[in-house]
Amino acid sequence: MRQLTFVRQGLVEWRDVADATIETGLDALVRPLVLGRCDLDVGFVRGVAPMREGEPIGHEMIGEVVDVGDLVRSMTPGQHVIVPSQISCGTCRNCRRGFTGRCQAVPFGAGYGMNRDGDFGCAAADLVRVPYADAMLVPLPTGADPVTMIGAADMALDAWRAVGPQLRERPGASVLVVGGLASVIGIYAAGIAVALGAGRVDYVDDDPRRLAEAAKYGANAIARPCELTEVYEIVVDADGQAETLVQALRATEPEGLFTSVSIHLRPLTGLPLIELYHKGITFRTGRANVRAQTDALLPLCTHGHFDPAMIDTRLYAFDDAPAAWLDDAVRTVAARD
Numbered sequence: 001m002r003q004l005t006f007v008r009q010g011l012v013e014w015r016d017v018a019d020a021t022i023e024t025g026l027d028a029l030v031r032p033l034v035l036g037r038c039d040l041d042v043g044f045v046r047g048v049a050p051m052r053e054g055e056p057i058g059h060e061m062i063g064e065v066v067d068v069g070d071l072v073r074s075m076t077p078g079q080h081v082i083v084p085s086q087i088s089c090g091t092c093r094n095c096r097r098g099f100t101g102r103c104q105a106v107p108f109g110a111g112y113g114m115n116r117d118g119d120f121g122c123a124a125a126d127l128v129r130v131p132y133a134d135a136m137l138v139p140l141p142t143g144a145d146p147v148t149m150i151g152a153a154d155m156a157l158d159a160w161r162a163v164g165p166q167l168r169e170r171p172g173a174s175v176l177v178v179g180g181l182a183s184v185i186g187i188y189a190a191g192i193a194v195a196l197g198a199g200r201v202d203y204v205d206d207d208p209r210r211l212a213e214a215a216k217y218g219a220n221a222i223a224r225p226c227e228l229t230e231v232y233e234i235v236v237d238a239d240g241q242a243e244t245l246v247q248a249l250r251a252t253e254p255e256g257l258f259t260s261v262s263i264h265l266r267p268l269t270g271l272p273l274i275e276l277y278h279k280g281i282t283f284r285t286g287r288a289n290v291r292a293q294t295d296a297l298l299p300l301c302t303h304g305h306f307d308p309a310m311i312d313t314r315l316y317a318f319d320d321a322p323a324a325w326l327d328d329a330v331r332t333v334a335a336r337d
């Protein structure tokens with residue numbers, strides 16, 4: 001079978017590998033129908049995030065179950081499913097507490113196509129083995145189009161965790177999203193905040209295309225560089241640069257809720273901790289808990305308040321996934337006919 005492979009910076013290609021198979025009774029085999037390129041993939045391809053040469057790449061997928069192990073109870077062949085990007089068992093202490101991004105049954109950070117330990121391959125392949133199928137797989141809502149919903153497989157969850165629980169705690173709060181490298185995730189965070197009834201949603205970025213996409217979702221688009229004169233109760237860093245991180249922290253209200261969805265790769269990133277101490281900011285970072293958050297996100301997508309497909313998306317044929325991964329569009333998707 002083919003598997004999308006990171007050859008080197010600026011090059012990914014299909015490579016033939018052994019077919020994925022059922023290895024334990026808990027597994028399912030899924031045939032991907034739609035692949036989404038994540039912001040993180042863009043980082044890998046451009047050499048911004050580290051990726052070993054020859055690694056499988058791609059982790060956003062909706063597919064069809066083609067086979068299940070004999071211990072799988074909730075899934076049957078033919079079912080269309082959203083496949084979380086992270087591997088989670090559903091039964092360890094962390095999974096039971098909703099921390100499915102930190103499942104203790106697999107090596108830390110195990111997922112599809114993310115240069116992580118665990119040897120689970122990637123989501124961009126002709127067949128994908130899903131361990132813990134009952135715990136991981138999410139049936140695609142009835143009538144939902146997989147191309148429309150592909151954002152709900154990974155990036156929309158990363159966005160939801162930065163504003164969803166926060167707006168539940170503080171209904172109607174003002175929201176600032178500083179957009180950048182985590183491109184789609186930042187735009188989605190702004191769109192989800194609007195959908196959840198935030199009082200004001202400002203989206204700051206230096207990229208005119210991303211600003212236009214955020215505006216489509218109803219956010220106030222503000223071009224950077226700029227002075228941030230307002231302060232906000234809920235702030236999201238989706239840029240990944242130390243300077244804008246500090247600027248965003250300074251635009252956070254006292255007792256504000258701050259989430260960095262970016263991966264700051266340097267061993268140390270300077271923060272104005274004395275200012276944060278005086279303000280009493282809650283600073284949150286870390287991988288999303290993808291599987292656990294899906295249940296909260298899906299109703300928002302299926303009931304029309306948040307449309308993950310509204311973002312400008314360049315659609316490729318499934319076989320052309322390598323080109324989709326290298327495209328400079330904000331968002332690309334590869335889908336079977």
Ligand SMILES: [Zn+2]
Pocket residue numbers: 038039040059085154155
């Ligand atoms: Zn991702």
Ligand SMILES: [Zn+2]
Pocket residue numbers: 088089090091092093094095096102103104105
């Ligand atoms: Zn677990």
